[in-house]
Amino acid sequence: MSTEEGSGSFGHVERHVFEADLVDDVSPVPKPSRWRRFARWWRSSTHIPAGLRSREAAKNAAVDVALFLLGSPKSFVGAVWRGLVLAVRTWRRWVRVVDYREAAEQSEKLADKFIEIRELTLFRWKLTGAVALFTASVLLVADLCFGTVALWGSGGVVAVALAVTGRRKEGAPGRKAVLSGPRSFAWAMEPQVLVDAFRDAKLVGKDESLRLVERASRAGDGWAITVDLPATRKAADVVKNREALASALAVDEVQLVVERVRGRGGHAGRVFLWVADEDPYAGPPVRFPLLEAEWWDAWRPIPFGVDARNRKVDLPLVWTSLLVGAIPRQGKTSAVRVPAAGLVLDPHTRLYVFDGKGGKDWEAAEAVAHRFVCGDEIEHATAVRDHLAELVAEVQSRYSRMSKLDDDVCPESKITPAISRDSALAMPITAVIIDEVQVFLENPEREDVGGRKTTLGGYIADLLTYLARKGPAVGVVVVLATQRPDSNTIPSRLRAVLGSRFALRVMDWRDSNIVLGEQMNTRGFDASTLLTNHKGVGILRPDGDTDAGEETLALIVRTYYMLNAEWRNICQRGRALREATGTLTGHANGDDAHRAIDETAVVKALGAGTARAPIPENLPEPLASVCHYLGSELDERDFVPSGELTAALDVVPGIFAQQMGDLGCRPTRNRVPADDGETKRVRGYFTAEIRAAIQRFAADEIGSDEETEDDGA
Numbered sequence: 012m013s014t015e016e017g018s019g020s021f022g023h024v025e026r027h028v029f030e031a032d033l034v035d036d037v038s039p040v041p042k043p044s045r046w047r048r049f050a051r052w053w054r055s056s057t058h059i060p061a062g063l064r065s066r067e068a069a070k071n072a073a074v075d076v077a078l079f080l081l082g083s084p085k086s087f088v089g090a091v092w093r094g095l096v097l098a099v100r101t102w103r104r105w106v107r108v109v110d111y112r113e114a115a116e117q118s119e120k121l122a123d124k125f126i127e128i129r130e131l132t133l134f135r136w137k138l139t140g141a142v143a144l145f146t147a148s149v150l151l152v153a154d155l156c157f158g159t160v161a162l163w164g165s166g167g168v169v170a171v172a173l174a175v176t177g178r179r180k181e182g183a184p185g186r187k188a189v190l191s192g193p194r195s196f197a198w199a200m201e202p203q204v205l206v207d208a209f210r211d212a213k214l215v216g217k218d219e220s221l222r223l224v225e226r227a228s229r230a231g232d233g234w235a236i237t238v239d240l241p242a243t244r245k246a247a248d249v250v251k252n253r254e255a256l257a258s259a260l261a262v263d264e265v266q267l268v269v270e271r272v273r274g275r276g277g278h279a280g281r282v283f284l285w286v287a288d289e290d291p292y293a294g295p296p297v298r299f300p301l302l303e304a305e306w307w308d309a310w311r312p313i314p315f316g317v318d319a320r321n322r323k324v325d326l327p328l329v330w331t332s333l334l335v336g337a338i339p340r341q342g343k344t345s346a347v348r349v350p351a352a353g354l355v356l357d358p359h360t361r362l363y364v365f366d367g368k369g370g371k372d373w374e375a376a377e378a379v380a381h382r383f384v385c386g387d388e389i390e391h392a393t394a395v396r397d398h399l400a401e402l403v404a405e406v407q408s409r410y411s412r413m414s415k416l417d418d419d420v421c422p423e424s425k426i427t428p429a430i431s432r433d434s435a436l437a438m439p440i441t442a443v444i445i446d447e448v449q450v451f452l453e454n455p456e457r458e459d460v461g462g463r464k465t466t467l468g469g470y471i472a473d474l475l476t477y478l479a480r481k482g483p484a485v486g487v488v489v490v491l492a493t494q495r496p497d498s499n500t501i502p503s504r505l506r507a508v509l510g511s512r513f514a515l516r517v518m519d520w521r522d523s524n525i526v527l528g529e530q531m532n533t534r535g536f537d538a539s540t541l542l543t544n545h546k547g548v549g550i551l552r553p554d555g556d557t558d559a560g561e562e563t564l565a566l567i568v569r570t571y572y573m574l575n576a577e578w579r580n581i582c583q584r585g586r587a588l589r590e591a592t593g594t595l596t597g598h599a600n601g602d603d604a605h606r607a608i609d610e611t612a613v614v615k616a617l618g619a620g621t622a623r624a625p626i627p628e629n630l631p632e633p634l635a636s637v638c639h640y641l642g643s644e645l646d647e648r649d650f651v652p653s654g655e656l657t658a659a660l661d662v663v664p665g666i667f668a669q670q671m672g673d674l675g676c677r678p679t680r681n682r683v684p685a686d687d688g689e690t691k692r693v694r695g696y697f698t699a700e701i702r703a704a705i706q707r708f709a710a711d712e713i714g715s716d717e718e719t720e721d722d723g724a
């Protein structure tokens with residue numbers, strides 16, 4: 012539409028130009044005034060100090076001068092004190108003839124020189140007394156002749172002399188503490204401290220410095236500052252090494268927010284820093300802002316939580332899907348309930364709620380859910396499978412119905428807010444929310460899907476993968492939560508299609524990467540470093556395809572919190588809204604009847620994306636354990652370090668290497684990313700070799716070799 016408008020306006024302009032008369036008495040370009048020329052010269056002249064060339068620079072310079080003047084009395088007193096200590100110490104050494112005494116001691120002639128030294132000491136004491144007397148008399152005379160001004164003047168001169176002596180300089184003499192006192196955060200007013208911290212954290216070189224973009228100022232409950240790094244340095248490295256910088260600044264890393272400044276006004280070397288006065292996540296839970304909302308539009312990004320600076324963080328749900336992972340009791344269910352509440356409060360949204368834990372966390376959602384399953388028995392897993400298969404069929408049907416819609420109703424083959432709310436089209440936003448999804452995904456029950464042997468859990472994974480991949484365009488949103496974010500539980504084919512990720516505290520960096528994505532720990536985002544007492548605090552990696560994910564790679568968010576009673580209240584309100592709109596369907600409306608679906612079509616739909624080479628049964632050890640451990644990653648990863656395999660399988664490295672070698676898999680050295688962001692060379696196996704060994708076994712090559720050898724023996 013905007014393009015058409017644009018071309019219309021171009022036509023309009025052209026007509027006017029053609030109809031106009033040619034005018035050639037072009038008015039002369041006015042000569043800039045004297046003042047303007049002076050201003051231009053002033054701004055570009057290299058003879059004028061940089062601090063005076065623009066208003067902004069002058070402001071910064073004025074603040075610098077003010078800060079210097081404010082801080083200078085303190086620095087002056089400090090320098091005088093250091094000078095005084097130095098002077099007294101030097102005088103003591105002189106009066107006690109320390110250097111002479113030491114030289115005599117070293118040449119073991121102290122006894123010989125004793126009388127000489129004693130005499131010299133006495134003489135120096137006398138000289139000191141004489142000088143003191145003389146100085147006192149001069150001061151007295153000066154006081155009598157010129158008044159106290161003389162005393163003040165001499166005092167001033169002495170103070171300046173002491174300050175010059177005691178000024179801070181590299182390698183200055185003085186007593187050095189063996190262990191100095193604790194470091195404490197103090198950069199807010201002194202940019203030099205920040206520069207030192209960047210140097211200490213090795214984020215800039217010894218001879219490099221920072222450039223100030225925005226002076227340190229109060230922002231919320233902390234200090235904010237924006238700086239430019241030297242030309243060769245990258246802001247991404249500062250984000251990655253946040254912990255080192257926090258240590259150099261002597262603050263806890265949860266208190267330090269480091270962001271790249273991107274887009275307009277930003278570049279790859281511009282960093283925004285914010286240091287909280289105290290732990291920003293220590294306060295009471297933050298109330299969910301939609302507690303009193305009468306309704307909500309699921310198309311709007313849902314208020315998900317707040318960041319360290321207490322700024323609202325929204326999470327778009329339509330067009331994407333969400334994976335939440337954490338160890339138990341970290342706030343996983345509460346985190347999922349937040350987007351769920353937004354979806355509940357939109358009466359045009361259909362909800363599939365499955366809870367693998369079976370507690371009362373999701374009980375209230377029964378009143379609004381179109382499909383509801385709660386429990387971890389086999390009948391619950393089969394119900395989940397049937398409901399998901401029904402939804403896969405629904406997605407297929409939506410695609411075919413959408414292709415028949417007029418272009419003005421459906422301009423791209425994507426759902427629109429109007430389509431989702433049109434009851435005649437029957438394509439509401441449909442959310443599949445599964446808490447403790449591992450319960451269903453790990454179900455080992457044998458399942459035959461269109462002749463392919465798999466497990467019930469494997470089939471559910473395939474159905475979810477299809478829904479997360481194909482569903483978003485037709486209004487299906489998948490939200491999964493798990494307390495076992497390992498590669499066996501959430502297969503990589505499923506993880507790969509889940510757009511948004513939220514990791515609360517997890518056990519180690521591997522689990523964190525499983526939730527947030529490969530190598531996120533090396534980019535400064537590791538959910539295993541979050542604190543246990545920070546409930547509901549996690550790392551959010553928004554979908555890169557959404558507006559929220561374009562600018563930000565990931566950020567730490569504290570989710571909104573609602574009590575059980577408040578959640579129940581929201582569900583009741585959601586039910587009332589659906590009753591009023593006439594959209595209360597399925598389980599909530601007492602209708603659990605299954606819709607007939609074309610199972611072959613579902614199996615066919617899944618087949619395309621999920622077919623994998625079959626793993627033969629009775630594989631020899633340790634190949635079988637390796638296959639079991641890697642699961643679908645056998646197809647998705649290129650290389651697996653030996654250390655990872657021996658740790659996961661709990662085997663002796665030497666024996667493991669020998670057994671793998673016997674099966675035709677030789678370890679190779681390869682570069683892998685390390686925890687510190689660098690790469691390191693480690694021993695391991697290329698998955699292609701492991702797959703080849705499996706295929707050889709499947710083709711009975713290994714077996715027949717053994718037989719031949721046995722025969723030969």
Ligand SMILES: Nc1ncnc2c1ncn2[C@@H]1O[C@H](COP(=O)(O)OP(=O)(O)OP(=O)(O)O)[C@@H](O)[C@H]1O
Nearest residue numbers: 296339340341342343344345494546547570571572
């Ligand atoms: N956003 C939050 N702010 C403050 N506290 C929270 C927040 N989210 C959760 N909590 C606290 O953490 C506790 C555990 O939350 P929740 O039950 O959601 O965790 P979970 O990970 O789902 O646990 P489980 O693994 O047992 O299901 C809650 O009782 C609550 O006190």
